Amino acid sequence: MEFRRKDLLGVADLEPEEIQVILDTAASFKEISTRPIKKVPTLRGKMMVTMFYEPSTRTRTSFEIAAKRLSADTQSLTVSASSAVKGETLLDTAHNLEAMAPDVLVIRHYASGAPHFLAQRLRCGVINAGDGLHEHPTQALLDLLTVWLEKRKNDKEPVRETLTGLKVAIVGDIAHSRVARSDIQAFTKMGSQVTVAGPATMLPPYLETLGARVTTSLVEAVRDADVIMMLRLQLERMGQMFMSTLREYSQFFGLAPRHLKLAKDDVIIMHPGPLNRGVEISPEVADGPHSLILEQVANGVAVRMAVLYFLIEEKKG
Amino acid sequence: MSLLIKGGLVVDPSTHLEDPLDLLVEKGKIAALEPPGSIPEEGRRVIDAAGLVVAPGLIDMHVHLREPGEEYKETICTGTRAAVQGGFTAVACMPNTKPVNDTTAVTRLILDQAKAAGNARVYPVGAVSMGSKGEALSEYGDLKAAGVVALSDDGRPVSNSMLMRRALEYAKTFDLPIISHCEDLQLSADGVMHEGQVSLQLGLKGVPGAAEEVMVYRDLTLAALTGARLHIAHVSTAGSVAIIRLAKAMGLAVTAETAPHYFSLTDAAVLGYNTHAKVNPPLRTEMDVKSIKEALRDGTLDAIACDHAPHSSLEKELEFNAAAFGLIGLETSLGLTLKLVHEGTLNLMQAIERLSTGPARILGVAGGTLEVGVPADITLIDLNREWTVDANTFASKSRNCPFDGWTLKGKAVMTIVGGKVVWEEEGRG
Numbered sequence: 172m173e174f175r176r177k178d179l180l181g182v183a184d185l186e187p188e189e190i191q192v193i194l195d196t197a198a199s200f201k202e203i204s205t206r207p208i209k210k211v212p213t214l215r216g217k218m219m220v221t222m223f224y225e226p227s228t229r230t231r232t233s234f235e236i237a238a239k240r241l242s243a244d245t246q247s248l249t250v251s252a253s254s255a256v257k258g259e260t261l262l263d264t265a266h267n268l269e270a271m272a273p274d275v276l277v278i279r280h281y282a283s284g285a286p287h288f289l290a291q292r293l294r295c296g297v298i299n300a301g302d303g304l305h306e307h308p309t310q311a312l313l314d315l316l317t318v319w320l321e322k323r324k325n326d327k328e329p330v331r332e333t334l335t336g337l338k339v340a341i342v343g344d345i346a347h348s349r350v351a352r353s354d355i356q357a358f359t360k361m362g363s364q365v366t367v368a369g370p371a372t373m374l375p376p377y378l379e380t381l382g383a384r385v386t387t388s389l390v391e392a393v394r395d396a397d398v399i400m401m402l403r404l405q406l407e408r409m410g411q412m413f414m415s416t417l418r419e420y421s422q423f424f425g426l427a428p429r430h431l432k433l434a435k436d437d438v439i440i441m442h443p444g445p446l447n448r449g450v451e452i453s454p455e456v457a458d459g460p461h462s463l464i465l466e467q468v469a470n471g472v473a474v475r476m477a478v479l480y481f482l483i484e485e486k487k488g
Numbered sequence: 489m490s491l492l493i494k495g496g497l498v499v500d501p502s503t504h505l506e507d508p509l510d511l512l513v514e515k516g517k518i519a520a521l522e523p524p525g526s527i528p529e530e531g532r533r534v535i536d537a538a539g540l541v542v543a544p545g546l547i548d549m550h551v552h553l554r555e556p557g558e559e560y561k562e563t564i565c566t567g568t569r570a571a572v573q574g575g576f577t578a579v580a581c582m583p584n585t586k587p588v589n590d591t592t593a594v595t596r597l598i599l600d601q602a603k604a605a606g607n608a609r610v611y612p613v614g615a616v617s618m619g620s621k622g623e624a625l626s627e628y629g630d631l632k633a634a635g636v637v638a639l640s641d642d643g644r645p646v647s648n649s650m651l652m653r654r655a656l657e658y659a660k661t662f663d664l665p666i667i668s669h670c671e672d673l674q675l676s677a678d679g680v681m682h683e684g685q686v687s688l689q690l691g692l693k694g695v696p697g698a699a700e701e702v703m704v705y706r707d708l709t710l711a712a713l714t715g716a717r718l719h720i721a722h723v724s725t726a727g728s729v730a731i732i733r734l735a736k737a738m739g740l741a742v743t744a745e746t747a748p749h750y751f752s753l754t755d756a757a758v759l760g761y762n763t764h765a766k767v768n769p770p771l772r773t774e775m776d777v778k779s780i781k782e783a784l785r786d787g788t789l790d791a792i793a794c795d796h797a798p799h800s801s802l803e804k805e806l807e808f809n810a811a812a813f814g815l816i817g818l819e820t821s822l823g824l825t826l827k828l829v830h831e832g833t834l835n836l837m838q839a840i841e842r843l844s845t846g847p848a849r850i851l852g853v854a855g856g857t858l859e860v861g862v863p864a865d866i867t868l869i870d871l872n873r874e875w876t877v878d879a880n881t882f883a884s885k886s887r888n889c890p891f892d893g894w895t896l897k898g899k900a901v902m903t904i905v906g907g908k909v910v911w912e913e914e915g916r917g
Contacts, residue, residue, distance in 0.1 A: 183689070260805075260806065261806070261807055261810075262805065262806070280807065281809075282807035282808060282809040282810060283690055283691035283692050283761075283808065283809065284690065284691075284692070284761035284807060284808045284809075285807040287760070287761050288761060288806075288807050288808070302691065303691050303692070303809070304691035304692070304693070305690060305691025305692075306691065349691060352688075352691055375683075375687075375688050375694075376683070376684070376688070377684060377685040377688045378688065380685050380688070380689075381688070381689070
């Protein structure tokens with residue numbers, strides 16, 4: 172099995188074998204970041220353009236570092252300074268960028284499906300770096316990589332074998348989370364049992380059709396969990412009738428040390444960032460021994476290196 | 489010149505007639521219906537209708553013709569051309585033009601343009617409120633005198649329940665029906681498709697069926713309170729059907745329509761972020777489709793109206809959230825309705841009832857009948873003609889059709905308005 176796609180748009184259309192190939196490659200790329208000279212010539216002369224229509228710190232930086240480690244050139248389109256404010260359509264902006272011959276376009280957009288819309292109409296590869304409420308596939312891949320590397324019994328164990336049967340709790344505002352949609356599908360595809368939890372206002376109907384168990388109880392979700400993934404509470408949801416007060420939210424849906432006692436002894440705590448310390452996660456847990464939150468960030472670079480490699484380099488073959 | 493339509497099967501729901509008859513048109517009116525072969529041919533244009541259905545002209549009571557204001561999407565001329573090519577002899581056009589049809593000047597412009605085009609009849613629908621802003625009542629009496637046949641704030645639903653009550657009462661004064669676009673704008677806020685499994689999968693904000701149903705319920709109770717004529721537009725959910733069925737059983741004089749897309753497509757049509765399947769109310773589920781079909785069969789839904797909503801690539805070739813709501817339907821509506829006949833959901837009489845006699849009755853306009861003496865609005869239909877939908881051949885200016893490429897069985901082959909053949913399929917005549 173190889174990974175031969177023009178675009179990476181979502182976890183929904185990935186086969187487990189493709190995920191394995193990406194994570195194998197990512198795992199081998201991790202070592203590059205530990206070298207004194209953190210660079211290989213693999214993508215020399217290639218160009219990655221990023222278009223971010225939403226604020227982002229780590230995802231964009233992570234893509235840029237990944238590209239640079241592989242010696243690709245990078246250019247970012249800053250949307251506030253771009254034609255978007257002059258009324259140019261997304262498609263026209265993308266066509267103009269494509270005319271400058273990039274090899275891959277990395278897009279984050281507030282509209283679900285915007286990367287799919289571009290991918291259908293552009294010749295160059297498109298990577299979805301987060302679209303609306305829909306998907307954030309490289310986040311899900313780095314989350315899988317983090318759990319796999321932490322939990323595997325040896326170097327040879329495939330992802331699916333490690334992840335099968337693991338109990339994964341995803342907690343918070345599921346309705347507005349593209350990370351949740353991608354993670355539920357990614358972990359389910361690799362054999363894990365996913366439970367999602369949050370107040371009912373933040374649990375959209377039909378979640379079970381994605382393969383998740385659904386509960387409104389944090390306690391129930393974390394019981395016997397191998398992995399607990401806390402989602403960022405978007406503070407702009409306050410005043411939109413999804414919740415009462417921050418105080419009450421953190422009381423019922425914030426992860427505190429007492430919850431870890433209910434989970435497996437070797438539970439790992441994850442968070443896609445940025446953190447609201449003291450809201451969805453207490454500082455003791457975020458900084459505690461079970462937390463792999465910074466490891467996720469490190470793995471993010473490796474996963475994005477792998478994705479860039481497959482979308483640019485492998486396409487030539 | 490007089491026309492003799494010979495050898496067809498005459499189907500007229502207004503008189504429950506379904507017989508092989510020859511039909512004579514003279515001076516723009518239906519002059520005779522006689523047994524086959526009994527009307528002399530001499531001096532008349534003879535139209536061979538062997539193997540065809542001769543139906544009262546189809547009437548679409550809910551279309552958007554975009555003129556005045558958005559002529560790049562459609563004009564009254566192109567929209568009515570699309571109508572006659574689809575078998576429609578008359579359409580009722582919604583007032584959400586630019587400017588809104590809330591004054592007699594706009595109404596007259598629409599009627600003048602329709603007359604100049606010489607295609608289908610056009611019945612203007614006036615605005616419930618000035619500018620469709622939901623604040624003050626427009627001039628119903630003047631509008632009616634100018635030619636308006638109904639009132640609606642379609643596309644900009646009336647949120648204020650008191651205004652809706654007063655609108656129903658004031659419309660009653662002038663014996664005009666109110667056509668209600670039922671949508672609770674708070675419940676549907678930011679939604680771009682049906683709230684369900686597909687919206688979850690695509691990460692698109694959903695509009696629950698309840699956003700329609702709570703307003704259907706509100707308007708039915710206000711109709712009961714006021715005794716006014718209420719018509720519910722574009723019913724899309726099983727819940728709305730159930731409420732309307734109950735209201736009718738209780739004796740309320742309410743009528744309702746649905747559109748072909750609500751019995752032909754589900755929310756799955758949005759997969760791939762297909763903006764041609766973005767429509768308001770949104771495409772719903774299999775269960776809703778089943779209920780809509782049943783309601784068309786049992787008469788809970790009185791009419792099929794396509795909500796023809798032309799948009800150009802400027803509004804549709806965009807990311808899904810940014811695209812406009814609406815799809816065009818005048819040239820596929822009959823074919824999609826006849827699918828219900830071929831699959832056994834409706835009989836032919838019921839299908840023509842919903843597409844002609846029903847809308848005429850609701851709007852209180854001429855047509856929907858082939859009785860001797862009425863204006864000769866007639867549609868000839870080939871029930872068994874298989875054809876492939878090709879949006880590029882449409883008379884409409886727009887191409888936002890989710891049925892492009894579909895194979896349909898059944899098609900209009902000739903459309904006659906006031907005794908004049910306004911459209912016939914190439915190769916006839």
